[in-house]
Amino acid sequence: MENSADSSQIVEGVICHCGHFTTLKTSWTETNPGRRFRGCKFYGRPDACDFFSWLDPPAHPRYKSVINGLLRNKSVADKKREVVSWKFRIYQIGFWLLMCFVVIHVLL
Ligand SMILES: [Zn+2]
Secondary structure (H helix, E strand, O other): OOOOOOOEEEEEEEEOOOOOEEEEEEEEOOOOEEEEEEEOOOOOOOOOOOOEEEOOOOOOHHHHHHHHHHHHHHHHHHHHHHHHHHHHHHHHHHHHHHHHHHHHHHHO
16 A cells, blocks of 8 residues: 555544544555545554555546646755755854844944
8 A cells, every 4th residue: 555645534434444434545656646545544553454445536647747747846846945944044143143243343
Protein backbone atom coordinates (compact mmCIF):
# COMPACT_ATOMS: atom_id res chain seq x y z
CA MET A 1 0.00 0.00 0.00
CA GLU A 2 1.27 3.43 -0.86
CA ASN A 3 0.96 5.80 2.02
CA SER A 4 2.10 9.34 1.65
CA ALA A 5 -1.05 10.77 3.15
CA ASP A 6 -0.80 14.13 4.81
CA SER A 7 -4.00 13.92 6.79
CA SER A 8 -6.58 11.40 7.73
CA GLN A 9 -10.02 11.21 9.21
CA ILE A 10 -11.98 8.38 10.73
CA VAL A 11 -14.57 6.97 8.34
CA GLU A 12 -17.59 5.78 10.26
CA GLY A 13 -19.39 2.82 8.80
CA VAL A 14 -16.34 1.10 7.33
CA ILE A 15 -14.67 -1.38 9.67
CA CYS A 16 -11.23 -2.86 9.09
CA HIS A 17 -10.16 -6.42 9.97
CA CYS A 18 -9.09 -5.20 13.44
CA GLY A 19 -12.67 -4.17 14.16
CA HIS A 20 -12.06 -0.38 14.16
CA PHE A 21 -13.39 2.35 11.93
CA THR A 22 -11.06 2.93 9.01
CA THR A 23 -9.36 6.22 8.21
CA LEU A 24 -9.81 8.16 5.01
CA LYS A 25 -6.52 9.46 3.61
CA THR A 26 -5.24 11.03 0.43
CA SER A 27 -2.29 9.58 -1.45
CA TRP A 28 0.33 12.04 -2.71
CA THR A 29 2.54 9.52 -4.46
CA GLU A 30 3.64 9.97 -8.10
CA THR A 31 1.42 7.09 -9.18
CA ASN A 32 -1.71 8.18 -7.27
CA PRO A 33 -1.58 11.91 -6.54
CA GLY A 34 -4.69 13.18 -4.81
CA ARG A 35 -6.39 9.78 -4.79
CA ARG A 36 -8.32 9.01 -1.62
CA PHE A 37 -8.27 5.64 0.09
CA ARG A 38 -9.46 3.90 3.24
CA GLY A 39 -7.13 1.99 5.46
CA CYS A 40 -6.59 0.56 8.90
CA LYS A 41 -6.04 3.41 11.33
CA PHE A 42 -3.13 1.45 12.79
CA TYR A 43 -1.35 1.16 9.42
CA GLY A 44 2.41 0.96 9.91
CA ARG A 45 2.20 -0.63 13.34
CA PRO A 46 3.03 -4.30 13.82
CA ASP A 47 -0.47 -5.06 15.12
CA ALA A 48 -2.26 -3.40 12.17
CA CYS A 49 -4.31 -5.37 9.70
CA ASP A 50 -3.92 -5.11 5.92
CA PHE A 51 -7.26 -3.47 5.18
CA PHE A 52 -6.97 -1.13 2.21
CA SER A 53 -9.50 0.15 -0.29
CA TRP A 54 -9.36 2.94 -2.88
CA LEU A 55 -12.22 5.41 -2.62
CA ASP A 56 -11.51 7.18 -5.93
CA PRO A 57 -11.01 5.51 -9.30
CA PRO A 58 -7.55 5.66 -10.92
CA ALA A 59 -6.80 9.10 -12.32
CA HIS A 60 -6.23 9.86 -16.00
CA PRO A 61 -2.48 9.96 -16.87
CA ARG A 62 -2.77 13.61 -17.93
CA TYR A 63 -4.25 14.51 -14.54
CA LYS A 64 -1.40 12.68 -12.79
CA SER A 65 1.15 14.49 -14.92
CA VAL A 66 -0.36 17.91 -14.15
CA ILE A 67 -0.71 17.26 -10.41
CA ASN A 68 2.82 15.85 -10.13
CA GLY A 69 4.17 18.88 -12.01
CA LEU A 70 2.35 21.23 -9.67
CA LEU A 71 3.63 19.35 -6.63
CA ARG A 72 7.23 19.55 -7.92
CA ASN A 73 6.85 23.28 -8.59
CA LYS A 74 5.43 23.77 -5.10
CA SER A 75 8.36 21.89 -3.62
CA VAL A 76 10.86 24.09 -5.48
CA ALA A 77 8.96 27.24 -4.46
CA ASP A 78 8.89 26.10 -0.81
CA LYS A 79 12.68 25.60 -0.85
CA LYS A 80 13.24 29.02 -2.43
CA ARG A 81 10.95 30.64 0.13
CA GLU A 82 12.90 28.97 2.94
CA VAL A 83 16.20 30.32 1.54
CA VAL A 84 14.73 33.82 1.27
CA SER A 85 13.44 33.55 4.82
CA TRP A 86 16.92 32.64 6.11
CA LYS A 87 18.52 35.48 4.14
CA PHE A 88 15.99 37.89 5.62
CA ARG A 89 16.82 36.68 9.16
CA ILE A 90 20.53 37.13 8.50
CA TYR A 91 19.92 40.66 7.18
CA GLN A 92 17.84 41.43 10.28
CA ILE A 93 20.64 40.27 12.57
CA GLY A 94 23.14 42.30 10.55
CA PHE A 95 20.91 45.35 10.76
CA TRP A 96 20.57 45.09 14.56
CA LEU A 97 24.29 44.50 14.99
CA LEU A 98 24.94 47.61 12.89
CA MET A 99 22.42 49.60 14.96
CA CYS A 100 24.08 48.44 18.18
CA PHE A 101 27.47 49.46 16.79
CA VAL A 102 26.15 52.91 15.78
CA VAL A 103 24.43 53.49 19.12
CA ILE A 104 27.52 52.48 21.07
CA HIS A 105 29.71 54.84 19.03
CA VAL A 106 27.21 57.71 19.33
CA LEU A 107 26.91 57.30 23.09
CA LEU A 108 30.63 56.87 23.75
ZN1 LIG B 1 -7.16 -2.75 11.11
